[in-house]
Amino acid sequence: MTMQATAAEAPSGKGAGDENFPVGSFLLPAALRPHVATFYAFARTIDDVADDADLDPEEKLRRLDGFDRALKGETDDPAYAKALRLREVMTGTGITVQHGRDLISAFKQDAVKGRYKDWDELVDYCSHSAAPVGRFLLDLHGESRDDWTYVDALCNALQIINHLQDCKDDYCNLDRVYLSTDWMTEEGTDVAALDAPAASPAMRRVLDRTIEATEGLMTTARRLPAVVRSRRLAMESGAVVCIADRLLERLRRQDPIATRVELSRPIFLISCLQGACKGVLR
Numbered sequence: 001m002t003m004q005a006t007a008a009e010a011p012s013g014k015g016a017g018d019e020n021f022p023v024g025s026f027l028l029p030a031a032l033r034p035h036v037a038t039f040y041a042f043a044r045t046i047d048d049v050a051d052d053a054d055l056d057p058e059e060k061l062r063r064l065d066g067f068d069r070a071l072k073g074e075t076d077d078p079a080y081a082k083a084l085r086l087r088e089v090m091t092g093t094g095i096t097v098q099h100g101r102d103l104i105s106a107f108k109q110d111a112v113k114g115r116y117k118d119w120d121e122l123v124d125y126c127s128h129s130a131a132p133v134g135r136f137l138l139d140l141h142g143e144s145r146d147d148w149t150y151v152d153a154l155c156n157a158l159q160i161i162n163h164l165q166d167c168k169d170d171y172c173n174l175d176r177v178y179l180s181t182d183w184m185t186e187e188g189t190d191v192a193a194l195d196a197p198a199a200s201p202a203m204r205r206v207l208d209r210t211i212e213a214t215e216g217l218m219t220t221a222r223r224l225p226a227v228v229r230s231r232r233l234a235m236e237s238g239a240v241v242c243i244a245d246r247l248l249e250r251l252r253r254q255d256p257i258a259t260r261v262e263l264s265r266p267i268f269l270i271s272c273l274q275g276a277c278k279g280v281l282r
Helices: 033-051 057-072 078-093 098-112 119-129 131-140 145-165 167-174 181-187 191-195 201-221 231-253 265-280
Strands: none
Touching: 033 057, 033 078, 033 098, 033 131, 057 078, 057 098, 078 098, 098 119, 098 131, 119 131, 119 145, 131 145, 131 231, 145 167, 145 201, 145 231, 167 191, 181 191, 181 201, 191 201, 201 231, 231 265
């Protein structure tokens, strides 16, 4: 089955190299990497549909519903090739398609929802937009679902870190704001402050509150490498934990409204190595 773009897709040009974390890296067992690549291709595709500024909400929902039907086996329309391929993987590995369907539900929410009232509402969104990725990886490695608590915390933290990195672009390009509107009100600011050359003191306080809340997720997430049975998965998760910690540290010191806060390639690779070593020494 071809993995080229189809008429139902809206390719952004983004790929695994644009992510904050390694996608299906050499740290994972070679036999499982193609399955991870298939899941990522599906996730990237439906995310691109939700984020396409040229599509109206109704069209986004129509396309996402098509991917959902394909994932459930209700259509074999090649326009939804990446969902059909993921269904094959899920069937072959015995993993539930619900992980993919949860992603679809989150991106359908993105198509129609642009504000989040509070932290709990944001975490609920991340539990559908990010946590399914980690749950899929654990299921693929035959890990216990008791460990979902730790992988959910890590994936949700990564998602919110990405929201912080993209807070200005998300607002200016998509009129989408993931920061708590309640916190903005409490700190005496509003979403318009995201379109400034730099963070105001009030917006900086909102950013700091979000960072501190994300640090709470990381307290749970850091336990993941120690609880999984697979050493390779421990190395991969250790690398991701280290990357998340480094990004949070930079977000505390830098202004994501003034400039994009990210890791250089050397620091990214060093973080991967350090985290992988911690996974080995767990």
